Amino acid sequence: MYMGHFAIALGARRWLRSLPLAWLLFASIEPDLHDALGSWLPALGIGEATHSFPGILYAAAAVALLTALLFRRIGLALGASLLVLSHVIVDYLTSWLPLWHGGPHAGLHLYAIPWADFMLETTTIGVGLALYARSPDLRRPARAGLVAMGMVMVGLQAVWNFSMASG
Ligand SMILES: [Zn+2]
Numbered sequence: 001m002y003m004g005h006f007a008i009a010l011g012a013r014r015w016l017r018s019l020p021l022a023w024l025l026f027a028s029i030e031p032d033l034h035d036a037l038g039s040w041l042p043a044l045g046i047g048e049a050t051h052s053f054p055g056i057l058y059a060a061a062a063v064a065l066l067t068a069l070l071f072r073r074i075g076l077a078l079g080a081s082l083l084v085l086s087h088v089i090v091d092y093l094t095s096w097l098p099l100w101h102g103g104p105h106a107g108l109h110l111y112a113i114p115w116a117d118f119m120l121e122t123t124t125i126g127v128g129l130a131l132y133a134r135s136p137d138l139r140r141p142a143r144a145g146l147v148a149m150g151m152v153m154v155g156l157q158a159v160w161n162f163s164m165a166s167g
Helices: 003-012 021-028 030-040 047-051 053-071 074-094 114-133 140-164
Strands: none
Touching: 003 021, 003 074, 003 114, 003 140, 021 030, 021 053, 021 074, 030 047, 030 053, 030 074, 047 053, 053 074, 074 114, 114 140
């Protein structure tokens, strides 16, 4: 999944607004950040295990611990770990990923059907932004900006699906 991860983080803010938005975004794309870190510093990489069940459970536990230490609330730690878990769960819809390191691969691989992936991610963007918009602490100008943000997200998703899509 591509833009959908960010939409999930934005939607989760409705319940986790004591956490900085940057932290929610970090938790929702942690497995991809670990992939990027691994290609930059191979010693810290774990290859495709970032998107396997054991890998994601370790990552969710690590993010939960870090969140508990930094923000001192168990509920927030659980919420952040659920965001990490959400990453791989939705990636199994769009990709073809190992169940465990060296294990069999599974997934719907919707990236191979760009229109289907675009519909799924656009729906996720709509739901995520609708949830975000219902955050009680949001001021009116922030709500007004959401439509523009949604259009940018759908636009980036379209570029991803229809001119860059790989596998
Ligand atoms: Zn991913």
